[in-house]
Amino acid sequence: MISTVIIGNGNVAHHLDKAFLKAKTIDVIKINSRNLSNIPKADITIIAVSDNAIEEVSSKIENSFVVHTxxxxxxxxLQNKTRxxxxxxxxTFSRDKEIDxxxxxFCLEAETEKDYILLEKLAKSIGNKIYNITTEQRKxxxxAAVFVNNFTNHLYKIGADICDTNNVPFEILQPLIDETxxxxxxxxxxxxxxGPAVRNDTETIKNHLDLLSKEQQTIYKILTKSIQKSNKPE
Amino acid sequence: MISTVIIGNGNVAHHLDKAFLKAKTIDVIKINSRNLSNIPKADITIIAVSDNAIEEVSSKIENSFVVHTxxxxxxxxLQNKTRxxxxxxxxTFSRDKEIDxxxxxFCLEAETEKDYILLEKLAKSIGNKIYNITTEQRKxxxxAAVFVNNFTNHLYKIGADICDTNNVPFEILQPLIDETxxxxxxxxxxxxxxGPAVRNDTETIKNHLDLLSKEQQTIYKILTKSIQKSNKPE
Incomplete structure (x- = not known):
């Protein structure tokens, strides 16, 4: 049995807590980061708060092994005194979307092999893709995740906006999104x-720009230019 | 039985020809667009060439029903004289990737209901998602497809570049890409x-920019700004 405390109230803390509660080999207590005066003892104390709060929260924890997410x-x-x-x-964790x-x-890092093995055991209780990743690799x-997730999702949003503006159901694009x-x-x-950028199809690019808002045009132009700079024509 | 001629030599022509060959209800002949002097007769003649060649190719076809892709x-x-x-x-069609x-x-358009039904029958022989889409809706x-496919794929490429530069396997990001x-x-x-843009996490954004090339920074900044303009904080 591994005893854990999760500190935090965001989406990561929420979904991790739910997964730990289901795992038979993990004890979990979830607490709010505003309530650090009396943290229960635990094998692993997990700080799942926003980046700019990690230092302060970690400085107040006396449990011996403290990790962040x-x-x-x-x-x-991390400002705790020990491990x-x-x-x-x-x-990507959203409140209303189940996580498989x-x-x-799981990208794990620890100062000692013994602690790494403990983190690995915890991760294996709920998952099975485990990676030993240094701080530099993680950064x-x-x-890279911001590009393939946050920015990609924003391109989906722009696609949805374009469809909404023109009364076309965005759902028609889902198979293309999946295939991509x-x-x-x-x-x-x-x-x-x-597509037109890599084919250097200037006529289509011009027609596309005519259909877009000013902000969409800016993004269209910069990404088209970047594709043309980095990809060879088909 | 529907008889078809596919004109073109690109990825769409290639995959469509393969699919038609497998379908029991379709006869297909694929010809090169440089060889239009003697086009076989067919119920449907499909022009699958680059946009800037469609006018010229269509002007040379005497078959009665001509569509483009x-x-x-x-x-x-279309410059053919009849239907x-x-x-x-x-x-998205790539030569080396099988298409399901x-x-x-299938976004279909025709001038008459009878022709629409014929196109629908053709599409149903190889697929099952059929939409009646006007030229304006299709544009x-x-x-929108350029944003969710071409530009998204380019963000994947940038993610892969960042990983390559720092010797981290890009494959670790695939589950995130799928979930997104x-x-x-x-x-x-x-x-x-x-992510940091919608959370307005300026410290993380600053750290990210330090890890990027100049061109990557430009794209990072513009998409971050666009996210912050259009999304409310979590």
Whole structure:
């Protein structure tokens, strides 16, 4: 049995708590970060708060092993006095969307092998994709994740806006969205590129720009230019 | 039995020809657009060439029913003398990636109901997602598709570049990419947004910019700004 405390009230804390509650080998208590005066003892204390609060929260914890769940915060900057680690799940967590933890990559880091093995055991209780990732590697993954998740989702939003404006159901685009995500399991993204930018189809590009708002045009132009700079024509 | 001729040598012509060959109810002959002097007769003649060649190719066809496969070319601009239509598949076609036509949306347009029904029958022989879409709606879908497919794929490429530069395997990001695409089946993209931009986490944004090339920074800043303009904080 591994005893854990989760500190935090966001989406990561919420979904991790739910997963731990279901796991038979984990005891979990979830507490709010505003209530740190009396933290229960635990094998692993997990800080799942926003990055700018991790330092302060960690400085107030006397439990011996403290980890955080952030993609961009250095393990060494945890301010607890004893053992430190990272329990970063490379996935997008929204309150109202169930998480399938079997598909979540767990990026783990600890100062000692013994602590790493403990984190691995915890991760294996709810998932099965486990990676030993340094702070530097994790920061790389986090910024890459912003491109493939946050920015990609924003492009979906722009696509939905364009459809809404013109009374076309956005759902028609879902198979294309799925295929785009799935295609790069077989092809490198550079080889998977299609469309007017990589074909240098200036007429279509011009027609597209006419259909867009000023802000959409800015994004369209910059991404088109970037594709043309980096991809060879088909 | 529906007899078809496919004109073209690109990825769409290639995959459509393969699918038609497998279908028991379709006869298909595929010809190169440089060889239009002697086109066989057919119920449906399908022009699958680049947009800027459709006018010229269509002007040389004497078969009675001519359709094109373009997302952005108006049906009325076909230059054949008799019946016109559109057979647009809203999907990304790469030479080396198999297409599951059961998941491809067929966006059909014709001048008469009779011709529409014929196109529908053709589409149903290889697929099952059939939409009656006007030229204007199709142009909307096409520009939206550039955002959710071409531009999204380019963000994948940038993610892969960042990983390559820092010796982290890009594959770790695949579950996140899949979840990002799948999440919007349940949530609107605007509601699905997470990450430093929508949280206005300026410290993380600053750290991310330090890890990027100049061109990557430009794209990062513009998309971050656009997210912050359009999404409310979590």
């Amino acid at each position: 952030s993609g961009s915060f250095s393990m060494d900057n 430190k680690g990272v329990f970063y799940m490379l996935q 933890f079997s598909k979540v990559p 790389t993954l986090h910024v 995500a799935s295609k790069i399991k077989q092809l490198k993204p550079a080889s998977a590129q299609t | 373009s997302g952005s070319f108006s049906m009325d601009n 016109k239509g559109v057979f647009y598949m809203l999907q 036509f059961s998941k491809v949306p 909307t879908l096409h520009v 695409a799948s999440k919007i089946k349940q949530l609107k993209p605007a509601s699905a947004q997470t």
